[in-house]
Amino acid sequence: MQKIADLFRSIGMEVISIEVGDGVRKQTFTVHAALITSRSEYIKNQLNNQTIAQPITVNCVDPRAFALYAQLLYVDRIPSKSKLGDPDHDEYALLCKLYILAANIQDIPTKNAALSAIFTKCQEDDKLPLSGHVWIIYDGTSASSLARRMMVDLYTFNIQGDEKVSSRT
16 A cells, blocks of 8 residues: 555646547546656646646647557556557557657657667567558658657668578578
């Protein structure tokens, strides 16, 4: 029981509502203010400009990506694994959208965690992100983005690796 009490002392009791998505996909999430503002400069700035009672709106975000983000806030890891045979669960797309969300709300640790998860998935599945995943990154980031660089590096390494293998045979 002491660990739970310590947890609540560290994250506080104050919660905020965050609205994500638009139209029929719009969802509201409730998270501890101290937890999210310790990571997100954007949310911290939004709270400085309004009251806690008002929901903060984060546009152009897939609610599934924000749900993954909320899980990451509380457990400090990305609890995501492929669900084989589930066409609605595209882990690469979700991780790419998580990276875009983290970039938009200025959460550097989450950006790093998303890139690490994408890289780990490449290694575990031995498959590169598809062109649609690369476009998610390119559409949502600037030219200097580390995520763009990683996508280029993944494909470059894959091509060079194939050439090395084929040159041996």
